Amino acid sequence: xxxxxxxxxxxxxxxxxxxxxxxxxxxxxxxxxxxxxxxxxxxxxxxxxxxxxxxxxxxxxxxxxxxxxxxxxxxxxxxxxxxxxxxxxxxxxxxxxxxxxxxxxxxxxxxxxxxxxxxxxxxxxxxxxxxxxxxxxxxxxxxxxxxxxxxxxxxxxxxxxxxxxxxxxxxxxxxxxxxxxxxxxxxxxxxxxxxxxxxxxxxxxxxxxxxxxxxxxxxxxxxxxxxxxxxxxxxxxxxxxxxxxxxxxxxxxxxxxxxxxxxxxxxxxxxxxxxxxxxxxxxxxxxxxxxxxxxxxxxxxxxxxxxxxxxxxxxxxxxxxxxxxxxxxxxxxxxxxxxxxxxxxxxxxxxxxxxxxxxxxxxxxxxxxxxxxxxxxxxxxxxxxxxxxxxxxxxxxxxxxxxxxxxxxxxxxxxxxxxxxxxxxxxxxxxxxxxxxxxxxxxxxxxxxxxxxxxxxxxxxxxxxxxxxxxxxxxxxxxxxxxxxxxxxxxxxxxxxxxxxxxxxxxxxxxxxxxxxxxxxxxxxxxxxxxxxxxxxxxxxxxxxxxxxxxxxxxxxxxxxxxxxxxxxxxx
Amino acid sequence: xxxxxxxxxxxxxxxxxxxxxxxxxxxxxxxxxxxxxxxxxxxxxxxxxxxxxxxxxxxxxxxxxxxxxxxxxxxxxxxxxxxxxxxxxxxxxxxxxxxxxxxxxxxxxxxxxxxxxxxxxxxxxxxxxxxxxxxxxxxxxxxxxxxxxxxxxxxxxxxxxxxxxxxxxxxxxxxxxxxxxxxxx
Numbered sequence: 001x002x003x004x005x006x007x008x009x010x011x012x013x014x015x016x017x018x019x020x021x022x023x024x025x026x027x028x029x030x031x032x033x034x035x036x037x038x039x040x041x042x043x044x045x046x047x048x049x050x051x052x053x054x055x056x057x058x059x060x061x062x063x064x065x066x067x068x069x070x071x072x073x074x075x076x077x078x079x080x081x082x083x084x085x086x087x088x089x090x091x092x093x094x095x096x097x098x099x100x101x102x103x104x105x106x107x108x109x110x111x112x113x114x115x116x117x118x119x120x121x122x123x124x125x126x127x128x129x130x131x132x133x134x135x136x137x138x139x140x141x142x143x144x145x146x147x148x149x150x151x152x153x154x155x156x157x158x159x160x161x162x163x164x165x166x167x168x169x170x171x172x173x174x175x176x177x178x179x180x181x182x183x184x185x186x187x188x189x190x191x192x193x194x195x196x197x198x199x200x201x202x203x204x205x206x207x208x209x210x211x212x213x214x215x216x217x218x219x220x221x222x223x224x225x226x227x228x229x230x231x232x233x234x235x236x237x238x239x240x241x242x243x244x245x246x247x248x249x250x251x252x253x254x255x256x257x258x259x260x261x262x263x264x265x266x267x268x269x270x271x272x273x274x275x276x277x278x279x280x281x282x283x284x285x286x287x288x289x290x291x292x293x294x295x296x297x298x299x300x301x302x303x304x305x306x307x308x309x310x311x312x313x314x315x316x317x318x319x320x321x322x323x324x325x326x327x328x329x330x331x332x333x334x335x336x337x338x339x340x341x342x343x344x345x346x347x348x349x350x351x352x353x354x355x356x357x358x359x360x361x362x363x364x365x366x367x368x369x370x371x372x373x374x375x376x377x378x379x380x381x382x383x384x385x386x387x388x389x390x391x392x393x394x395x396x397x398x399x400x401x402x403x404x405x406x407x408x409x410x411x412x413x414x415x416x417x418x419x420x421x422x423x424x425x426x427x428x429x430x431x432x433x434x435x436x437x438x439x440x441x442x443x444x445x446x447x448x449x450x451x452x453x454x455x456x457x458x459x460x461x462x463x464x465x466x467x468x469x470x471x472x473x474x475x476x477x478x479x480x481x482x483x484x485x486x487x488x489x490x491x492x493x494x495x496x497x498x499x500x501x502x503x504x505x506x507x508x509x510x511x512x513x514x515x516x517x518x519x520x521x522x523x524x525x526x527x528x529x530x531x532x533x534x535x536x537x538x539x540x541x542x543x544x545x546x547x548x549x550x551x552x553x554x555x556x557x558x559x560x561x562x563x564x565x566x567x568x569x570x571x572x
Numbered sequence: 573x574x575x576x577x578x579x580x581x582x583x584x585x586x587x588x589x590x591x592x593x594x595x596x597x598x599x600x601x602x603x604x605x606x607x608x609x610x611x612x613x614x615x616x617x618x619x620x621x622x623x624x625x626x627x628x629x630x631x632x633x634x635x636x637x638x639x640x641x642x643x644x645x646x647x648x649x650x651x652x653x654x655x656x657x658x659x660x661x662x663x664x665x666x667x668x669x670x671x672x673x674x675x676x677x678x679x680x681x682x683x684x685x686x687x688x689x690x691x692x693x694x695x696x697x698x699x700x701x702x703x704x705x706x707x708x709x710x711x712x713x714x715x716x717x718x719x720x721x722x723x724x725x726x727x728x729x730x731x732x733x734x735x736x737x738x739x740x741x742x743x744x745x746x747x748x749x750x751x752x753x754x755x756x757x
Contacts, residue, residue, distance in 0.1 A: 041719055044607055059606045059637060106641055110696075159699070196700050200645030214639045 020527055031527040032366040033511045035373035045501040050076045050493050054218045066099050067482035069218040075489040076220050079476025085458045088222035090448045091209050093288050098205040100437040101250050103483040104430050107549045109195040115543045116265050117188040120173040125182035133183045137264045141256045152190045172537045179268045191257050198253050202246050208239045222460025247441045254438045262431040263412055266424055276423025276544040278526030280309040282389035283378050287481035300440055301390050301481050302397040311396040319477045327374040331513040341516050345490035348502035371513040376504050384522040385485030385509045387430040405432045426547040467496035484549050510548050595649040596632040597749050602656040603636040603690050610714035610727045614656035620735045630750040640693055647697050651749040652706040655690040658714040665715025666726030668734050673707035710738050
């Protein structure tokens with residue numbers, strides 16, 4: 001059996017490494033996902049003031065800054081029974097939805113598109129034919145003339161010829177798995193560049209509401225933004241108008257370019273609705289509350305679990321129930337006290353116990369411990385989290401808005417709902433929820449303005465800000481549906497300080513190793529059954545792993561059956 | 573003077589950006605993960621530099637944390653950018669690297685807890701003509717990258733040299749672009 005090794009890197013948990021085992025027909029039969037770096041970030045939080053925890057959590061990861069801060073303040077508020085005012089809830093929703101839109105667009109164009117789009121082939125495109133294609137695919141988008149595409153092509157040519165290919169370097173250009181005609185490749189490259197320019201503006205919404213960006217301010221009890229519509233030193237109508245303009249621009253880009261590109265690219269890869277489905281079980285904590293966090297029935301993203309592709313049943317989720325979310329360490333480099341196998345995060349223990357080979361190593365033993373990631377499970381089930389999980393849970397819950405965008409896309413691609421359980425389904429789900437997010441951004445903005453105009457400008461409840469008002473012991477959980485999936489923070493507070501803090505991030509759910517029952521994590525399961533055209537150039541593995549958005553820059557080492565390294569490629 | 577408090581906090585003490593405003597011609601951008609020991613070398617340099625800026629309108633000091641592409645907008649409209657970072661170029665820990673874009677090295681970072689490396693940010697910016705006329709990286713070779721707050725000995729020892737180098741560079745860039753006398757320091 002051949003063993004293909006991809007040694008990529010995530011930014012949440014350190015390094016991520018994938019080993020795929022192929023049969024004689026080059027089909028993946030088994031896979032092992034390994035987190036190769038211990039972070040143990042929770043240790044830094046113990047003994048600190050719980051009101052400061054968000055500022056540390058914001059520094060855990062570059063992409064997920066705001067979502068960690070949000071989960072952290074929610075955990076502390078849950079522990080201390082603090083309800084945030086309506087404005088604060090809406091502003092948090094706006095900041096989170098902004099994160100969704102920016103993050104997903106960057107993922108599609110700058111982290112994932114080049115798995116499907118051949119940049120070098122774009123040099124062969126006819127600019128006139130590309131313009132015709134662009135006007136058909138994106139009829140409302142202004143930059144689609146032959147002259148425009150000629151310019152893009154010459155920019156690209158300059159880059160390729162100068163040897164400064166940089167970000168386009170070391171990909172599998174010319175691989176037979178690339179199916180787009182040159183014109184579609186050129187159009188996609190043009191939009192790749194436009195997305196780069198567009199993304200730098202939308203994040204200004206965080207600057208308006210968070211006071212600064214990067215690392216906007218959060219606050220236990222609300223948001224750290226004073227509002228005075230006609231004032232100079234607070235969020236005023238001028239700044240809100242800037243937000244409105246940025247939302248309009250985002251809407252134009254997402255609906256005018258991203259979604260049409262997504263559907264156009266997807267139509268060339270129908271076989272990818274058959275591979276990469278994986279577990280078929282999904283979880284969403286739900287998020288974007290309309291009526292507070294204690295009312296999940298009024299979340300824009302519904303909460304629930306769908307098991308074994310059964311869209312007829314959505315099971316309830318409770319983050320406080322010690323029998324539901326639990327982490328196992330059977331195949332992880334940790335030890336639990338007294339031989340315990342699974343612990344709820346409130347009782348979580350992060351005691352490292354490395355038993356693997358001394359790095360650098362060629363191969364890991366997937367029958368022993370093989371990862372620094374724990375294995376989170378829901379009632380013992382392995383579940384996938386992220387955009388596909390949210391769309392599946394929403395679809396199965398009968399959510400009208402989610403059903404509408406999903407059914408519309410399935411209709412355009414002429415496939416049925418079973419196509420969702422695939423690599424392409426996951427990539428499409430991310431686009432569809434971006435379409436929803438940009439619409440919800442406008443809706444949340446309208447709610448904010450209506451509430452402000454009614455005279456309510458309160459943005460924080462500080463009645464329980466002083467530790468003198470707190471009980472000696474308290475515990476809470478905070479959650480959010482981060483762009484990459486369900487994120488949970490669990491905190492225990494003792495005499496005003498953090499006594500225990502545990503974070504379970506989306507990538508741990510998806511990239512986890514096997515559990516005590518031998519159930520694979522989502523990445524491992526999704527790779528199985530995928531045929532590879534050329535194991536030396538494992539573009540198929542990258543397509544599926546990137547579809548989860550692990551935010552990875554990966555160095556791929558491809559190992560032949562004799563363990564000899566036959567190729568080494570750095571892929572972005 | 574920017575008021576400075578204790579050093580264990582991770583919140584930025586760099587000057588807060590105002591919005592909307594005209595970008596200062598020079599941007600000094602610190603990047604790195606404050607929770608991963610030596611990976612924070614760029615942030616520690618930034619903290620030292622931002623300490624004595626006074627009311628200098630020519631330079632903006634920005635804590636970019638672990639963000640990558642999302643920082644691209646902050647390069648717009650600048651004459652020059654000086655990126656402060658931890659690097660992994662195979663030299664002795666604490667070695668100071670002063671590099672000007674375009675780089676000959678592939679520029680691996682000390683760790684990977686970044687959304688993208690600073691060098692990659694500059695390459696993306698170049699692709700869409702958002703790169704300032706001059707782009708520099710002042711990098712310190714990392715020794716130890718693991719969970720924790722605070723730098724290792726060799727990297728701590730390198731900070732004063734690095735800060736002096738950045739001040740010299742800023743002074744030159746000011747003379748070139750800002751038509752002001754160089755900083756006598």
